[in-house]
């Protein structure tokens with residue numbers, strides 16, 4: 001497995017695989033690899049001949065006062081894990097390589113980026129769509145793999161891909177969880193043992209909401225009230241948002257029908273965790 005740091009070398013690597021008739025998958029990450037990331041890579045390996053995993057903590061998608069500086073970084077640890085998942089290359093460019101002096105071009109999806117995480121993290125999705133556009137142009141993958149963990153990100157990237165007529169397929173991979181339900185995240189290492197325990201309220205309350213809906217509840221507000229009550233019962237939890245929305249436009253639902261996304265972002269201390277479930281009602 002190669003570790004590639006420059007755009008020029010990454011392009012050469014991808015172009016020669018493509019010239020040899022190989023299909024290429026891209027798995028963008030910010031590193032500090034866990035089983036969630038690896039499940040994307042394993043699925044990518046099953047679908048394509050060559051898997052490129054990127055590691056780039058993208059400053060553009062972090063707001064002022066967020067955890068850009070603290071975000072965990074460990075390339076040698078990551079490389080061993082990514083190699084074991086069967087990737088052919090890691091693309092790990094520097095910030096200066098991706099955004100050289102004088103950089104001034106950005107990609108922005110409107111409307112759906114103003115909801116959920118976009119409303120509490122202004123500019124976040126502009127950073128995501130810009131960096132992912134650059135990665136798509138550099139690697140030119142046949143397929144790119146993203147986790148359902150970041151449900152809104154997947155919708156935004158699918159919108160960008162179709163609006164800009166990009167020649168690739170976005171594949172969504174289910175959320176990987178710890179045995180006790182906590183969704184894997186690079187940020188989980190920031191949780192104190194107490195907050196780690198308290199954070200179980202997220203997956204538990206989502207499972208409870210799912211059960212209530214399966215039992216016939218169709219009023220979104222009732223489900224939302226129950227979720228908020230369960231989460232606020234946990235003193236360490238501070239809700240950023242909890243929403244029951246349509247998967248097409250991310251607008252709040254009154255009645256649960258069709259494809260429904262229940263998404264939440266909750267702080268435990270300074271650590272902001274997200275989780276969600278998607279249901280067809």
Ligand code: AMP
Pocket residue numbers: 028029030031035036037039040145146147148149150173174175176177183184185186
């Ligand atoms: P990140 O490094 O957090 O930007 O995540 C890189 C990719 O891995 C994104 O597509 C995430 O949605 C995905 N991902 C992160 N955590 C999980 C998880 N627990 N299960 C599945 N995919 C995940």
